[in-house]
Amino acid sequence: MFYSCHGAAKQVTGSCHLVRCGDKQVLIDCGMFQGSREEEQANAEPFGFDPGRIDALLLTHAHLDHAGRIPRLVREGFRGRILATSATRDLARIVLLDAARLQEEDAARAERSSRRRGESVQPPLFTLDDAFNALERFSDPVGYGDTVSVVPGIQARFLDAGHILGSASILLNLQDGDQARSILFSGDLGSPGRPILRDPTPAPPADFVVMESTYGDRDHRALPDSVDELYEAVNSTLKRGGNVIIPTFALERAQEVLYYLHQGMRQDRIPARTPVFLDSPMAISATEVFRRHPECFDDEFTAVLRNEDPFAMPNLRFSHDSADSMAINRIEGGAVIMAGSGMCNGGRIRHHLRHNLWREKSSIVFVGYAAEGTLARRIVNGARRVQIFGEDIAVNAKIWTINGFSAHAGRDELLAWLGQNRRRGVFLVHGEYERGMQALATCLTGKGFTVRLPGKHEPILLD
Structure with missing residues (x-):
């Protein structure tokens, strides 16, 4: 029995893990690398395994850095089934089709530019046809707590990870002859005590x-303090006559921020008639998916749903097409504008930054993680000027970084999730190598755990 990491090894994105048990091979996640140009180029590199020999894929959740390379996996020969929760399956459809559309548009744009220069251009990583073919591989959804037979010798149990709608940790029980092992994949873990979703299920016993x-390497600011800071950012910006620009992750973060803006208006903590624009077709679609999956909600949010639409506000406007998006840019002040992508490397947010980043009256409010090499990270780190669409833009707006809204568990929450059960080994993935990963490794080693930081494509014997 072997485990190998083929993405998010000593880095944050591209989660992809392979387990071999006897002659069977099962993949957990197959995500895209995001961040710098160099990191994103890794999406076209070999997987490190033969897609045609993978028997099944288990998907922890629908974020692009966990699901984004699935269409390419199918195009290169994967013919197994994909197992996921019902909500993950619905969100994956939105994410993969949107990613494929962007791949095709970017490739077409690059081809036109290259043709003028007489250069060759790389084809898209995958196409809409590839995405549709990938979606056909999804089997019947798996419920939280259900144990399913994946292939002979491998059983899986999906546990609520509390990260985004439908997210799961996955426990694999492996049997190869007389040898039995168990390995638990955390996926991305949420923070307990949040609105909308239930708390993560604590890690059950597992060998690895x-x-x-x-x-x-750090804990988050308390959520109530972060909500207060969000309201402060909105109110102070509106008083200056500027716009509040919130780079937004379409899944979970957009819905959570909408929820708190709605609550703030109901409680007279921010002006009730403030125009709020959700300028993200994916986030709009994801919000509709949320309404279809009450099985994922905690008791408090379920009670709210019985009496009201928790995302609705008097002046909430959805921007579906590019004309609606462009019209927003004529607003010089007084609005809250939420748009993707959260890391500002693509999507409509770049247009809103181009029109507002140089305005001293406006504010840019970051409520999520910004990976190294992204435009969001450069702004958060204090850049005075940035390039957007080839134009040099001064950073004059007030920059807010509110990390209490993160959909990821902080250090103490990660430790609490893992608990005190002894393990044969803990493999740390999906983190900045010199920050979160090494800090957590030091902490766990001090508590007596055997910790390993897998290298990319490195086979590890589960002995």
């Missing part, structure tokens, strides 16, 4: 744990 370490 593959564990995320995004915030392994």
Whole structure:
């Protein structure tokens, strides 16, 4: 029995893990690398395994850095089934089709530019046809707590990870002859005590744990303090006559921020008639998916749903097409504008930054993780000027970084999730190597755990 990490090894994105048991091979996640140009180029590199020999794929959740390379996997020969929760399956459809559309548009744009220069251009990583073919591989959804037979010798149990709608940790029980082992994949873990979703299910006993370490070096600010800061950012910006620009992750973060803006208006903590624009077709579609999956909600949010639409506000406007998006840019002040992508490397947010980043009256409010090499990270780190669409833009707007809204567990929450059960080994993945990953490794080693930081494509014997 072997485990190998083929993405998110000593880095944050591209989660992809392979387990071999006898002659069977099962993949957990197959995500895209995101961040710098160099990191994103890794999406076209060989997987490190033969897609045609993978018997099944288990998907922890629908974020692009966990699901984004699935269409390419199918195009290169994967013919197994994909197992996921019902909500993950619905969100994956939105994410993969949107990613494929962007791949095709970017490739077409690059081809036109290259044709003028007489250069060759790389084809898209995958196409809409590839995405549709990938979606056909999804089998019947798996419920939380259900144990399913994946292939002979491998059983899986999906546990609520509390990260985004439908997210799961996955426990694999492996049997090869007389040898039995168990390995738990945390997926991305959420923070307990949040609205909307239930708390993560604590890690059950397992011989090995593959564990995320995004915030392994620090805890988050308390959520109530973060909500207060969000309201302060909105109110102070509106008083200056500027716009509030919120780079937004379409899945979970957009819905959570909408929820708190709605609550703030109901409680007279921010002006009730403030125009709020959700300028993200994916986030709009994801919000509709949320309404279809009450099985994922905690008791408090379920009670709210019985009496009201928790995402609705008097002046909430959805921007579906590019014309609607462009019209927003004529607003010089007084609006809250939420748009993707959260890391500002693509999507409509770049247009809103181009029109507002140089305005001293406006504010840019970051409520999520910004990977190294992204435009969001450069702004958060204090850049005075940035390039957007080839234009040099001054950073004059007030920059807010509110990390209490993170969908990832902080250090103490990660430790609490893992608990005190002894393990044969803990493998840390999905974190910045010199920050969260090494800090968490030091902490766990001090508590007596055997910790390993897998290298990319490195086979590890589960002995």
